[in-house]
Amino acid sequence: MGQILFTLFAFLTVIAAVGVVLNKNAVNAAMCFLLSLVGVAGLFVQLDAYLLAFVLLLVYAGAVVALFLFIIMLLDTQGGSPRRYSPVTIGASVAALALMLTGLGALLTRDRLVAPAIGSADGVGAALKPYAYQLFTTYLLPVQVMGFLLLVAMLGVIVLSRRLTNGEDSQ
Amino acid sequence: MISASLHTYLALSGLLFVIGFFGVLLRRNTLVVFMGLELMLVASTLALVAFSRYNGTPDGNIFVFFILTVAAAEVAVGLAIIVALFRQRHTVQVDQLNSLKH
Missing domain, CATH: 1.20.120.1200 (NADH-ubiquinone/plastoquinone oxidoreductase chain 6, subunit NuoJ)
Known part of the structure; x- marks a missing residue:
């Protein structure tokens, strides 16, 4: 199932x-x-x-x-113009494809990456209490930084979406 | 209940990342390029959650929580920039936004 x-x-x-x-x-x-x-x-x-x-x-x-x-x-x-790809784009595409195929091949054929055996224990994400405990003890500083980041992003969006009326801004 | 190996999850995550990368590389519409970027972020979160589940520690899950927060802020700011760009230039096609190039 x-x-x-x-x-x-x-x-x-x-x-x-x-x-x-x-x-x-x-x-x-x-x-x-x-x-x-x-x-x-x-x-x-x-x-x-x-x-x-x-x-x-x-x-x-x-x-x-x-x-x-x-x-x-x-x-x-x-709309938009018909696609024309520059040589740089084509080269980057080919390189990305080659890298992905190499990585997938290495991942799937060789057994370098040994995953620890999963016991019958429940997943760590399943229980909310230890998750929240970690979030507010070990990772308290990142949580605060995230809050500050959201505040900054909100202010930035307000400034960006303001209609530019004065002369020196509109150019 | 876990039903697939770590390798499978990592391969899936890599595949999703590459698909998003090709979206960034090949599309001309800035909004679709942005969607490809979000796809790459989601692919990385899938790898983190898989590692966290197989390692038995909650740290990966917590990082994914932070990544989702940053992605939400990033989308808001990015779309505001795209709207401001459209007001100035009346296009969102990347091949027409080349005034810094010449």
Whole structure:
């Protein structure tokens, strides 16, 4: 059962991700991105990270994709010139493909990476209490920094989206 | 219940990362390029969660929590920049945004 679910979610994730890259229409690409995120959330559930799956659906699928769709709706992004790729782009593509194939081959054929045996113990992400305890003791400083980062990002977005009216700003 | 090996998760994560990278590399629309960037971030979080599950420590999960926070802030700022760019130049195609190039 778990194997079937894993295969299902993995295929959903990869096929939807390919759809993001290949779709001409930006709205369809955003919808494929949403499907891909649902697949990743399913994989998180399989890895016992229930909180993270929930947060991923809430933040990414709920907020980020909605924001993307709003911006696509706001800007008229259709059309554009036909594709012409520079030699640098083609070289980088070939290099990326070669690196990925080498990495996947090394990962799947050699058994360098020995995973520790999983006992019958529950996943660490499953229990919320130790998770929150770690978050607010060991990682208290990063939590504070994240809060400050969100504040800075909010102020930055307000400044960026202000309509520029005075002369020295608008150029 | 765990049902796939660590190798499988890592291969899947790498595949997802490369797909996002090709989205960044090959697409002309800035919004789709941004989506490819987000795909790469999600792929890295998948690898972190898999490592955390197989290692039996919660640190990877906590890092993913931080990554999600930073990604949310990044998306907000990035889209605001794209909207400001569109107001100035009336396009979001990357091959037409080349005034720093020449």
